[in-house]
Amino acid sequence: MNIFIREMKTNAKSLLIWCFSMIFLIYAGLLKYSAFAKTGDAIMQFMAQIPDSMKVIMGIMEGADLTSVAVFYSIFFLYFILLATVHSSMLGALIIAKEERDKTADFLYVKPITRKYAITCKIAAAVVNILILNLVTFAASAFFVEQYNTGTPLTYPVFLICVALFLIQLIFLGLGLLLGALAKNAKSATSIVSSIILVTFILKVIIDLNSDLGFLRSFSPFLYFNANTVMFQKQIDPAFGLLSIALTLLCAAGTYFFFNRRDLRC
Amino acid sequence: MNIFSQEFKMQLKSLLSYTIGILLTFYMFVSLFNIISADTAILDAILANFPKEFKAAFGFADVSLSEINGYLSFLYSYVILIGAVYSMKLSVTVLSEETRAKTADFLLSKPVQRYQIVTAKLSAVLLSLIVQNILVFCLCLPAAWIVDASQINLKFFMLLSGSMFLVQLFFVGIGLFVSVILKKIKSVMPVTLGIVFMFYIIEMINQSLLEQKLTYLTPFSYFRGSELLSNLQFDFKYVILDLTIFTILLLMSYGIYQRKDIHAV
Amino acid sequence: MQNVIEIKNLTKYYGKSRGIVDVSFEVKENEIFGFIGPNGAGKSTTIRTLLALIHPTSGSATIFGRDCIKDGHEIRKQIGYLPSEVFYYDDMKVIELLKYSASFYGKTDMNRIKYLADVMDLDLTRKIDDLSYGNKKKVGIVQGLLHNPKLIILDEPTSGLDPLMQQRFFNLIREENSKGAAVLFSSHILPEVQKLCSRVAIIREGSIVKIEDIDALRSKTFKQVKLEFKSDLPSNFASLPGITSYTVNGQEATFMFNGNINSLIEALRSYELTNLMVEEPELEEIFLHYYQKEEAAREHLFSGI
Numbered sequence: 040m041n042i043f044i045r046e047m048k049t050n051a052k053s054l055l056i057w058c059f060s061m062i063f064l065i066y067a068g069l070l071k072y073s074a075f076a077k078t079g080d081a082i083m084q085f086m087a088q089i090p091d092s093m094k095v096i097m098g099i100m101e102g103a104d105l106t107s108v109a110v111f112y113s114i115f116f117l118y119f120i121l122l123a124t125v126h127s128s129m130l131g132a133l134i135i136a137k138e139e140r141d142k143t144a145d146f147l148y149v150k151p152i153t154r155k156y157a158i159t160c161k162i163a164a165a166v167v168n169i170l171i172l173n174l175v176t177f178a179a180s181a182f183f184v185e186q187y188n189t190g191t192p193l194t195y196p197v198f199l200i201c202v203a204l205f206l207i208q209l210i211f212l213g214l215g216l217l218l219g220a221l222a223k224n225a226k227s228a229t230s231i232v233s234s235i236i237l238v239t240f241i242l243k244v245i246i247d248l249n250s251d252l253g254f255l256r257s258f259s260p261f262l263y264f265n266a267n268t269v270m271f272q273k274q275i276d277p278a279f280g281l282l283s284i285a286l287t288l289l290c291a292a293g294t295y296f297f298f299n300r301r302d303l304r305c
Numbered sequence: 306m307n308i309f310s311q312e313f314k315m316q317l318k319s320l321l322s323y324t325i326g327i328l329l330t331f332y333m334f335v336s337l338f339n340i341i342s343a344d345t346a347i348l349d350a351i352l353a354n355f356p357k358e359f360k361a362a363f364g365f366a367d368v369s370l371s372e373i374n375g376y377l378s379f380l381y382s383y384v385i386l387i388g389a390v391y392s393m394k395l396s397v398t399v400l401s402e403e404t405r406a407k408t409a410d411f412l413l414s415k416p417v418q419r420y421q422i423v424t425a426k427l428s429a430v431l432l433s434l435i436v437q438n439i440l441v442f443c444l445c446l447p448a449a450w451i452v453d454a455s456q457i458n459l460k461f462f463m464l465l466s467g468s469m470f471l472v473q474l475f476f477v478g479i480g481l482f483v484s485v486i487l488k489k490i491k492s493v494m495p496v497t498l499g500i501v502f503m504f505y506i507i508e509m510i511n512q513s514l515l516e517q518k519l520t521y522l523t524p525f526s527y528f529r530g531s532e533l534l535s536n537l538q539f540d541f542k543y544v545i546l547d548l549t550i551f552t553i554l555l556l557m558s559y560g561i562y563q564r565k566d567i568h569a570v
Numbered sequence: 571m572q573n574v575i576e577i578k579n580l581t582k583y584y585g586k587s588r589g590i591v592d593v594s595f596e597v598k599e600n601e602i603f604g605f606i607g608p609n610g611a612g613k614s615t616t617i618r619t620l621l622a623l624i625h626p627t628s629g630s631a632t633i634f635g636r637d638c639i640k641d642g643h644e645i646r647k648q649i650g651y652l653p654s655e656v657f658y659y660d661d662m663k664v665i666e667l668l669k670y671s672a673s674f675y676g677k678t679d680m681n682r683i684k685y686l687a688d689v690m691d692l693d694l695t696r697k698i699d700d701l702s703y704g705n706k707k708k709v710g711i712v713q714g715l716l717h718n719p720k721l722i723i724l725d726e727p728t729s730g731l732d733p734l735m736q737q738r739f740f741n742l743i744r745e746e747n748s749k750g751a752a753v754l755f756s757s758h759i760l761p762e763v764q765k766l767c768s769r770v771a772i773i774r775e776g777s778i779v780k781i782e783d784i785d786a787l788r789s790k791t792f793k794q795v796k797l798e799f800k801s802d803l804p805s806n807f808a809s810l811p812g813i814t815s816y817t818v819n820g821q822e823a824t825f826m827f828n829g830n831i832n833s834l835i836e837a838l839r840s841y842e843l844t845n846l847m848v849e850e851p852e853l854e855e856i857f858l859h860y861y862q863k864e865e866a867a868r869e870h871l872f873s874g875i
Binding site: 060064067068117118121122125129133137140141225226229230233234236237241244245248249251 | 322326330333334337340341383386387390491492493494495497498499502503505506509510
């Protein structure tokens, strides 16, 4: 319990900065929405004519009203993921690796605790952190979206977007944790997980471009949940939802396993 | 200079990894060109009828993905993203690593002035960037050539490559500055990714805006591929802005590092 | 008397390079046991295995009769560890770190913390980041002792402490020992080991080379005797049993002696001396003998051991 409290305190400042960044992102983006909304009808005509394959890239649904806040907001999904991915993966990797990096491992792991206990406290603190970021995202989104919304309340679709976001946060948290337990040091862990972020991001772009590569979709969490499907069909793909949870649990199990066996260097 | 060569040697592994990453990305995208271009040709026909605003909203603006140059400008934005992360990481690391690795006491007690240390390290960073840019240019152009030789506009490709270097310079300035004003940087990657992605996201938002007011705020917007293609030259006010920011941040970094207290390990 | 620590054939290889090989020794209840050896000999490796920070390749180590790795989290309730390199969470104040440390052992005894901090002259309100190395060491000392551990493991504990603080620290250790604690004391500072420990193990290149009582070590060695005679040197002196390496320089006779000291005095009675010097070799010399790789010039000093 004490380790959990300590982790929460240590990460508080950083979490605050990330939350503010998220709020600012939502605010700034939606602020400009009003300017965009003025171009109304012409967009509808345009939408009717584009081939389906291009809709994937543009992220537009059949018959969607582009001037609605909803569509505009769905484009934000990608930005949320980018921000949250960096946050959760770095958090995961460092929360494990920093004890050796800062040479406090000789203090902490000599205490009468099992490594399992220490890891559990750290994971718990990390999950709470990403949950807070997620809730802040939800609150800010719901608030600002409703400011501009003229149609039916969008709170539920926004909520679903945040749920999808949380699942992706969990995956990258898990990856970070696993690498923190496996990699030689903090520098390695953060570098490797950064590469994974870049690779999966670029993979998403490539798969978007070429639908033939769709079978590779499971390799990039950026693609697990389609913003439009979530917002307009109000549906989170259960298969990918389960995959997310399974991946996260696998990474967590791996973290425990490898960290228990690790020789702690200081 | 010994510091320069030591620093450059230490950067070699990173240089190799990131450059290979860029090359792989480029080759992957480029190999998909033929498949993409068929689809996009239809889109282009429609797009031609619509005003600029709509295209801007979807991030395509004036480019046509069905044509090799347009495709290159689209794909290059991702290459530049990787390059930006790389240059940011390098420049945040150079000065702060001494404190992290506890070698500050070693280096700073040698008969060298602080500004000499900064210059040596900065030179190593610039050399790494130049080497990377040359490698990328020399190894990517042939790949693009193979895919569609007839249409490639060489001047455009050179502008694209140059734009990566300019964006990287921006982040060298930011990275150095951040590394001297922060009292202690425990891990380089969170700071690097956080800042670079922030600028990248501003660019993404900027793209979907009509008036694109945020252009001044992010280097990723200064030298947009689409504009380079249509104008076939840099927008010089942005080149000057980029270099000015770089220079100012650089000078400030020198000044701050000169006076910074280096604490005991 | 129970053994607090029992190490049997403990071996650790880091990949191909040897850490320690077949290390075996015991630390008895309530004893202060010294653990010395040259740099890189394997002292830290042994200690880190006892604390389950690293996993042994083979062999066993038990503390209080329980396996160090498997039951580590239980037995560490009774262990206090003072590492040689002290690093703590920078954003904390001293008192916060001590409270955090105490929270792992159950109830926090503030009186004890204040007492220890007082003895070591440690300011509880300062930020850890602002402390000098020596002061951080003091934090380590208080942190390692505040839960009244039954086994105290010290790794170079006095490096960084000024001489006064070193004395206070040793008094603390003696105090704990008198209360029943056993101490495993790893150090390079041989006079300290000599002062505090009753037994010592010497490790070199990954293996134990000697385990011995401190007193026994001293008594088995030769004494160096130097005599200055007023007039002529006795001619048959060198044949006295127990004398070796007899050398003469003018009216000075120098030799090694490990026989009965009384017979030496008897023999000297008939002579007039201007000076008599009897030296016991410093334990430092004894230890260095084990540290050195080549045969030392004073090898003959130790031929009795």
